[in-house]
Amino acid sequence: MLGMYWNVIIIVCLGLAGVFGDKIIDGKEAAPHSRPYMAFLDISSKFYKDFCGGSLIRPDVILTAAHCKGKSITVILGAHYLSQNDKSKQVIPVQEMIPHEEYDDETYKNDIMLLKLKYNATITKEVRTISLPHRNEYFEAGTTCWVAGWGLNATDGPGSDVLREVKVKIQRHCDSSSQICARGTGRKGTCTGDSGGPLVCQGRSKIPTATGIVSYANSESCEEPDRSNVYIKVSAYLKWIKSQIDDRTST
Incomplete structure (x- = not known):
């Protein structure tokens, strides 16, 4: 029952x-229980x-x-x-x-x-x-990270029944003391339903850490090419x- x-x-x-956050766009199915x-x-x-x-x-x-x-x-x-x-x-x-x-x-x-x-x-x-980052953790622009979720597959599409993941790279144009930006190539990124999920990067320790939290996108459309997603910088809130x-x- x-x-x-x-x-x-x-x-x-x-x-x-x-009304919430973001979804995985143009990603792939994650290996079962790999996250x-x-x-x-x-x-x-x-x-x-x-x-x-x-x-x-x-x-x-x-x-x-x-x-x-x-x-x-x-x-x-x-x-x-x-x-x-x-x-x-x-x-x-x-x-x-x-x-x-x-x-x-x-x-x-x-x-x-x-x-x-x-x-x-x-x-x-x-x-x-999952581990949290160090207080002074810093990632150069272009650093490869990952996001995953069960969010929508398109702006008006259905949610995903299976966990999906996408590779993104750190951007510097909207970096601040409490936020960090990342984007995938082409349309790759997050969309509705992925909000709150972790931006996972590997720091100096080579251990995956919850570096960011999916917050919002710099676009109303999840499919807009080369758009960045904004993440809360976890190290600022330790x-x-x-x-x-x-x-x-x-x-």
Whole structure:
């Protein structure tokens, strides 16, 4: 019965082109469970349902975008195909949403949020945490990174049932103390439904880190050639993340 319920929820979510962030355009299917930190956020609000991405940074904490906030959120971990009831899936309700206190929903400044899960995720081969970057982590223009998600495949297209990924490169034209830009070649990039997911880069340690958070695009169309996507720079918020986590002990 529970599996049937989640299939209905997922079909509803995939049928909605919601108000949130971005989707994977011209990407490819990720290797199953190759990104075990990825989280699918099923978001309920008063008048609609929507979805976002996120990343597991602690067994009981998800990192995502503040504009993904809703009345309630349920997190799905360990998924590849959303519609399949794989044994690897873990479905966990969110106990507390912690958006940045200075988030601006018009400029997307401080577009970062933590989700405290009701109980810890079980760490398995398919469900793992991702590392955060160092405070002074710096990536040169042209550095190759990756984004992934279950978002829409075109501006007015359907959501993806399978996790997809795309390679992007760091840009300097809109870099700031709290934001970073990246874009793929041609039409490659993110679109609606991918918001909140991580921009994953490898720093000096060669360990994949959640360098950015998908925030918004510099274009109304997901298919516009050579457009950049804007990501929240996670290294700028490490103190904020630590302070929020320290205030909430793991259950």
